[in-house]
Amino acid sequence: MIVSKSIGIWLILLSSLICQAQDTIRPKNVVAVLYTRGGKDLPLIVGIGGSEGGNAWVSDRWEKTRNEFLDKGYAFLAIGYFGCEGTPKILDRIAIDDVYNAIAQAKKSPKINRNKIAVIGGSRGADLALLLASYYKDISCVIGMSSSHAVFPGHTQEFTTSCWTFKGKELPFIPVNEEAVPYLMKRDLRGTFEAMLKDTIAEQRSIIKVENINGAVLLLSATKDEMIPAVEMGNKMMQRFKDNNFKHPYQHAIYEGSHTEPTKHFDKIFDFLETNFLKK
DSSP states (O other): OHHHHHHHHHHHHHHHHHHOEEEEEOOTTOEEEEEEOSOSSEEEEEEEOOTTOSOGGGSGGGHHHHHHHHHTTOEEEEEEOSSSTTSOSSSSSEEHHHHHHHHHHHHTSTTEEEEEEEEEEETHHHHHHHHHHHHOTTOOEEEEESOOSBOOBOSSSSOOSBSEEETTEEOOOOOOOGGGHHHHHTTOHHHHHHHHTTOHHHHHHTBOOGGGOOSEEEEEEETTOSSSOHHHHHHHHHHHHHHTTOOSOEEEEEESSOTTGGGGOHHHHHHHHIIIIITO
8 A cells, every 4th residue: 555655656746747848938139948837827937047147047056946936836937138049148238128028928828827927036137027027017026136226237348338228228327436446356346336336326317116016025135245235225125115105015034144145045935925926
């Protein structure tokens, strides 16, 4: 009886793996892979990588987490928007609309619930997730790990262009000022960003309008982030939600640790999604 039961369990596990499907989506300047398991009307999680480039969420590093989403009944769309074949080579003037087109294409799948779209990103991918949701109302949840509250320069040698564009126009960004240069030269990224943020006029012009997001927002930041002042940036977004009487749930989870610390707390992310995304 025990042997028979064990065989049955293994058959169920094997069946779930066989039923997993993945489809490649290739709109202009973007490559995306849609992962699904059996069923229909699946809520969609859109995964976006950061400044490392490539399609981070298809890598071995994220396979376990990606499969956890599938186990919980989500579909998962992994998006690469630079550093992949057929995409821009560097993180510079990335068209937000091109990235959204991958999501729009995935929504056409009969397996996807078009009314349940959440975007999750880390670092620059978190910035992109927030921007996407601020422009497109069908995105109803955002998870930002180590997020910035504003737009910064593209990763060129001159730092004279924006990371992002929308409808063909560069988004305003906070420039590298004279005070930031010494920090940049000694590769002190956090010092660089803190110096740039002293340009408060440019900061206000470059703010991500998170109050326009049409759904719940969870930010995760770390106190010893060596790349950006993530906790301070997250707190500024929390204040923006408060000042604008944001009607959706929003939280800022703060942890001890470095820039990658938020990626270690998917228990918090899954709980937030369960309460503020699936059940809404």
